[in-house]
Amino acid sequence: MLKFNKAPARQEGGLSPGARWRSRRETGYDLRMAAASRETLAMVDRLMLEMIAQQEVKVLAMARQIHPGVTPEDIRNPQDFPDLVSNAAWNFEDGILAGLKSAHMALRARIIEETSSG
Numbered sequence: 654m655l656k657f658n659k660a661p662a663r664q665e666g667g668l669s670p671g672a673r674w675r676s677r678r679e680t681g682y683d684l685r686m687a688a689a690s691r692e693t694l695a696m697v698d699r700l701m702l703e704m705i706a707q708q709e710v711k712v713l714a715m716a717r718q719i720h721p722g723v724t725p726e727d728i729r730n731p732q733d734f735p736d737l738v739s740n741a742a743w744n745f746e747d748g749i750l751a752g753l754k755s756a757h758m759a760l761r762a763r764i765i766e767e768t769s770s771g
Contacts, residue, residue: 694764701757708750715743 709725716723720736731737731747738744 690767691764694760694767697760698757698764701753701760705750705753705757708746708753712743712746712750715740715746719743 713723713725713728716728716731716734716737719740720734723734723737727734728737728747
């Protein structure tokens with residue numbers, strides 16, 4: 654992915670001949686920005702964990718309204734509970750939870766990438 658640290662020289666009608674965008678590795682890397690980026694990524698990671706926890710509580714509460722006594726482990730395998738699988742609202746909320754978890758893993762991968770390249 655390219656980071657745009659400095660805009661290339663412009664000529665009327667666009668970039669000057671032979672100019673191109675340069676990645677942060679090509680233009681030098683501001684260590685203060687790296688630290689701020691890491692802090693921001695860590696903050697986003699914590700926020701994602703909070704959002705996931707909140708959605709897990711919501712999904713479990715909905716599942717218990719549909720099928721009393723269901724456990725957090727049970728909802729990881731909803732195919733064992735036909736009443737859960739057939740409930741569109743529960744499936745929607747469970748899908749949101751799955752999406753949050755997927756986004757969180759993508760962010761974690763990015764955090765690892767950023768910290769290992771800095």
